[in-house]
Amino acid sequence: MNAPRRVGVVGAGQMGSGIAQVCAQAGLPVVLRDLDEAALARGLQAIGSSLDRMVAKGRIDGEAREAALSRIVTTLQSAALADCDIVIEAATENEPLKARIFTELAGAVPADTILASNTSSISLTRLAAAVPGPQRMIGMHFMNPVPVMPLVEIIRARQTAQGTYDAVEALTRTLGKTPVEVHNSPGFVSNRVLIPMINEAAFCLHEGVAGAEEIDSVMRLGMNHPMGPLALADLIGIDTVLAIMRVLQEGFADSKYRPCPLLVEMVDAGHLGRKSGRGFYEYPAKT
Numbered sequence: 001m002n003a004p005r006r007v008g009v010v011g012a013g014q015m016g017s018g019i020a021q022v023c024a025q026a027g028l029p030v031v032l033r034d035l036d037e038a039a040l041a042r043g044l045q046a047i048g049s050s051l052d053r054m055v056a057k058g059r060i061d062g063e064a065r066e067a068a069l070s071r072i073v074t075t076l077q078s079a080a081l082a083d084c085d086i087v088i089e090a091a092t093e094n095e096p097l098k099a100r101i102f103t104e105l106a107g108a109v110p111a112d113t114i115l116a117s118n119t120s121s122i123s124l125t126r127l128a129a130a131v132p133g134p135q136r137m138i139g140m141h142f143m144n145p146v147p148v149m150p151l152v153e154i155i156r157a158r159q160t161a162q163g164t165y166d167a168v169e170a171l172t173r174t175l176g177k178t179p180v181e182v183h184n185s186p187g188f189v190s191n192r193v194l195i196p197m198i199n200e201a202a203f204c205l206h207e208g209v210a211g212a213e214e215i216d217s218v219m220r221l222g223m224n225h226p227m228g229p230l231a232l233a234d235l236i237g238i239d240t241v242l243a244i245m246r247v248l249q250e251g252f253a254d255s256k257y258r259p260c261p262l263l264v265e266m267v268d269a270g271h272l273g274r275k276s277g278r279g280f281y282e283y284p285a286k287t
């Protein structure tokens with residue numbers, strides 16, 4: 001099965017911009033879509049800065065940087081994705097929103113265009129059920145930061161065709177990433193294991209067991225985690241962490257997935273982590 005070549009990406013936030021970047025660096029033409037020009041400009045700026053860091057570290061040269069940027073075009077219209085072999089959706093973690101995006105996409109792209117979602121936890125089987133041609137729907141779950149992390153968790157919806165799986169696995173290898181196959185289930189494997197750990201770390205802080213730095217130190221120095229769970233939550237986004245806990249809680253109907261009230265408070269306050277300048281830690285440059 002040939003890997004898809006022309007890639008559409010919906011959502012130019014931290015994940016969508018990273019996905020567009022790695023596709024462009026692999027030599028693939030990319031159409032990047034978001035809701036407004038400001039979001040697209042932020043996405044392109046993030047890609048430019050990430051490529052700059054790679055040049056500074058000697059991983060790529062200036063020519064490769066320019067070549068990657070030249071492969072990305074931005075748009076506000078779904079119609080501009082009509083020539084893509086695959087569209088990877090990386091919009092906000094919200095099921096009705098994603099269902100709307102896929103319904104709109106299905107009307108804008110040919111019937112054999114693969115529809116992939118970078119969702120962290122939402123049921124691919126349910127998303128597939130909402131689109132014509134559900135056999136072309138699949139989960140393509142990149143890790144954050146996308147240019148750095150080697151894993152792509154590929155999630156089969158119950159309806160996913162073998163050809164769809166093979167094409168996405170081939171694309172993953174073209175991007176220099178390692179595919180790991182999992183079946184649809186709330187949180188898949190990655191976030192079923194990771195997010196309850198972050199939630200438990202938030203409970204430790206909430207109950208005054210230890211401070212944020214102490215909790216993170218225990219996990220970094222004692223468990224050899226490269227980042228502590230609270231610093232990682234700030235990187236992921238507290239809103240995304242809470243959304244995933246709610247998917248686990250609802251999907252398994254099990255109280256062990258109860259979100260920590262501190263996460264709810266932080267989201268209500270707009271303390272979303274790095275992207276808002278404040279989460280478990282403060283990021284003064286962005287305030």
Ligand SMILES: NC(=O)c1ccc[n+]([C@@H]2O[C@H](COP(=O)([O-])OP(=O)(O)OC[C@H]3O[C@@H](n4cnc5c(N)ncnc54)[C@H](O)[C@@H]3O)[C@@H](O)[C@H]2O)c1
Nearest residue numbers: 011012013014015034035039090091092093119120144236
């Ligand atoms: N943050 C992480 O660490 C991480 C890791 C893996 C997967 N994910 C998943 O990736 C997805 C995106 O997360 P993110 O962290 O990049 O979020 P983000 O908030 O940084 O970006 C979301 C982007 O989607 C755009 N958007 C919203 N509705 C849209 C629409 N209808 N059409 C086009 N664009 C739209 C927003 O304007 C925004 O630019 C989520 O499903 C999330 O669960 C996140």
